[in-house]
Amino acid sequence: MLQDKVVLVTGAGQGIGRAIALTAAKKGADIAACDLKPETLEQTVLMIRNSGRRCLAGVCDVADPAAVQDFVAWARTEFGRLDGAVNNAGFDRPGTVQKITVEDFKAVLGVHLVGALNVIKAVSPLMIEQGAGRIVNLGSIYGKTGGKGEAAYSAAKAALVGLTKTAARELGPHNITVNLIQPGLTRTPTIETFMAEKYRQLLINDTPLGRMAEPEEIAGPVCFLLSDEASYVTGAVLDVSGGCWM
Ligand SMILES: NC(=O)c1ccc[n+]([C@@H]2O[C@H](COP(=O)([O-])OP(=O)(O)OC[C@H]3O[C@@H](n4cnc5c(N)ncnc54)[C@H](O)[C@@H]3O)[C@@H](O)[C@H]2O)c1
Incomplete structure (x- = not known):
């Protein structure tokens, strides 16, 4: 349960971020949701409010430190506390190293890391002041294996492992935990729109559970x-990948 906790989710407008925000709200949390796209974010907000929880939403580019500081300050003013933060926002610009x-x-x-x-x-x-906090970062199985044609994405996700472990060491004495989830292929609008069926099938063939994840199956472990x-x-670094590239 996350009863009466306050959780910030980045990239909450669609896909895994929306599923995390909704699942956390169903477990009793109030949500501070941000995204770049106001239209999809608004739909997430409506869904959360319909579930009976409070939701504060802001258009915020996580790559902009000042915008992130402002959003967190606003959430603090509105909710008075912040128990969890999920670094989910992401996008891709594929390309080989060459x-x-x-x-x-x-x-x-700039976005992922x-x-x-x-x-x-x-x-x-704020979490140090409160004496407790939970931070969850979204990595990827590409972060541990690399991925052909995914030079930037794989590098960013691998670097997130180092950031997670360093933050866990530094913030642990303040009772703040920092962990990373590495999803495998997950059915989100981006995957369905931009990943060719033949590449999806290659990944699924390497997945013992034999299918891609639904976003809610990533949200649960988060x-x-x-x-x-x-x-x-x-x-901790937790694969939630159906066993793909274990
Ligand atoms: N879907 C997958 O198969 C998969 C697999 C492994 C890891 N992941 C990771 O999970 C996370 C979510 O993936 P998804 O498939 O739901 O992505 P998605 O593209 O469907 O959604 C990402 C959301 O982040 C938002 N966003 C992008 N840049 C942003 C920025 N600078 N500031 C704020 N918001 C921004 C987008 O507007 C979008 O709403 C990402 O970090 C992704 O790398 C996804």
Whole structure:
């Protein structure tokens, strides 16, 4: 349960982020949701409010440290506390190491890696004050194996493991846990729109459970890491991949 906890979710407008926000709300949490796209974010907000919980929503680019600081300050004013933060926002600019431009490489790292750092920097002072907090980062199985044509994405997700473990070491003495979930292929609008069926099938062929995940199947383990039951779990990297590339 996450009864009366306050959880911040980035990239909450669709896909896994929306599922995390909704699952946490169903478990009793109030949500501070941010995304780049106001239209999809608004739908998430309506769904959360329909479930009976409070939801504060803001258009915020996680790559912008000032915007993240402002959003967290607003959430603090509205809710008075922040128990959990989920670094979920992400996007991709595919490219091999030979072809990807430095600009694209930096843009992907700017959202996945620097974005997570921006959120950790913004929420940790409040969590330290409270004497408790939970941070969950979304990595990927590409972070441990690399992925052909995914130079920036794989590098960003691998670097998130180092950031997670470092933050876990530094914030642990303040009773703040920091963990990372590595999803496998998950049925989200982005995957359904941009990943060719033949590549999806290649991944599924390498997945013992023989199918892709539904977003709620990633949200469940994230909510466990946000909960009191996970009080002694920190610095952990958890594959939620149906066994793909275990
Ligand atoms: N879907 C998968 O198969 C899969 C697999 C492994 C890991 N992941 C990771 O899970 C997370 C969510 O994936 P998804 O498939 O739901 O993605 P998605 O593209 O469907 O949704 C991502 C959301 O993040 C938002 N976003 C993008 N850039 C942002 C920014 N700078 N600031 C704020 N919001 C921003 C987008 O607007 C979108 O609403 C990502 O970190 C992704 O890398 C996904």
